[in-house]
Amino acid sequence: MDQDAKLISSAKSGDKVAFGKLIRKYEKTVYSFAFKICRDKEKAEEAMQETFINAYRGLKSFTGSSKFSTWLYRIVTNNCLMMHRKKSHEPVVSLEDSELFRETGELQVPHWGETPQDAVLNNELKEILDRAIQKLPLEYRIVFVMRDVEGLSTEEVGKTLKLSVPAIKSRLHRARLFLRNELNPYFTR
Amino acid sequence: MCEKADRDLSSPTCKKLREHLAKCPDCVAYYDSLKKTIILYKNYKVEYKGSCCEEVLARLELDKPLQISLPKKSRPKSPKRS
Numbered sequence: 001m002d003q004d005a006k007l008i009s010s011a012k013s014g015d016k017v018a019f020g021k022l023i024r025k026y027e028k029t030v031y032s033f034a035f036k037i038c039r040d041k042e043k044a045e046e047a048m049q050e051t052f053i054n055a056y057r058g059l060k061s062f063t064g065s066s067k068f069s070t071w072l073y074r075i076v077t078n079n080c081l082m083m084h085r086k087k088s089h090e091p092v093v094s095l096e097d098s099e100l101f102r103e104t105g106e107l108q109v110p111h112w113g114e115t116p117q118d119a120v121l122n123n124e125l126k127e128i129l130d131r132a133i134q135k136l137p138l139e140y141r142i143v144f145v146m147r148d149v150e151g152l153s154t155e156e157v158g159k160t161l162k163l164s165v166p167a168i169k170s171r172l173h174r175a176r177l178f179l180r181n182e183l184n185p186y187f188t189r
Numbered sequence: 190m191c192e193k194a195d196r197d198l199s200s201p202t203c204k205k206l207r208e209h210l211a212k213c214p215d216c217v218a219y220y221d222s223l224k225k226t227i228i229l230y231k232n233y234k235v236e237y238k239g240s241c242c243e244e245v246l247a248r249l250e251l252d253k254p255l256q257i258s259l260p261k262k263s264r265p266k267s268p269k270r271s
Contacts, residue, residue, distance in 0.1 A: 031237035
């Protein structure tokens with residue numbers, strides 16, 4: 001039995017010290033993921049706390065068939081979605097109808113030139129990245145962050161979001177394209 | 190690119206893709222900008238410096254069922270048998 005399994009087993013029997021160890025081990029991962037979705041430090045902290053509260057209350061349903069971290073991703077994703085729906089009255093926007101994907105004839109590909117891959121993320125660039133991803137509908141943002149930023153497999157993302165692999169691939173493609181287009185003005189000026 | 194598309198690097202699709210990229214600067218630029226978009230978001234990290242452990246555990250303490258201590262019922266003494 002690995003260390004996580006032992007801690008989970010103890011926490012299931014009500015051992016809060018063991019659960020505290022799990023919190024300390026995963027809080028940075030959960031916070032970082034929540035921030036990447038919410039793009040707001042306070043909301044990310046709220047989502048993180050709710051995630052651990054929900055995790056403790058639902059621990060008995062964790063069977064160990066997936067990694068504990070994957071299970072936490074599922075909970076934090078739901079919390080971010082719920083917080084977003086509660087606080088936002090924006091209509092649900094689908095990228096399916098976006099101008100970006102209409103047939104426009106010849107494909108225009110702006111060249112980004114010599115942008116270094118490890119470009120220093122100065123404040124201006126951070127603001128641009130924040131603005132761009134905040135325009136991306138949450139359902140697409142989550143797929144992009146899970147798959148491309150956190151490095152989960154397409155299957156894991158599908159299981160977490162209860163979506164088929166083709167649906168994940170389609171959302172991911174659209175999310176990447178949307179973000180790339182939002183960043184175009186910055187890198188082609 | 191094949192890795193991002195969840196395809197085997199040696200698959201015929203990936204081979205065709207590589208051949209096409211070798212002669213299409215527009216597709217190279219397109220792929221390059223997508224790759225850089227992903228890298229930029231990967232590099233944008235925000236670290237959580239505190240710990241929410243104490244606060245979460247304190248909130249979970251409230252989950253304990255209320256334990257109200259009631260005075261024990263005084264049982265009537267059974268009559269002594271002689």
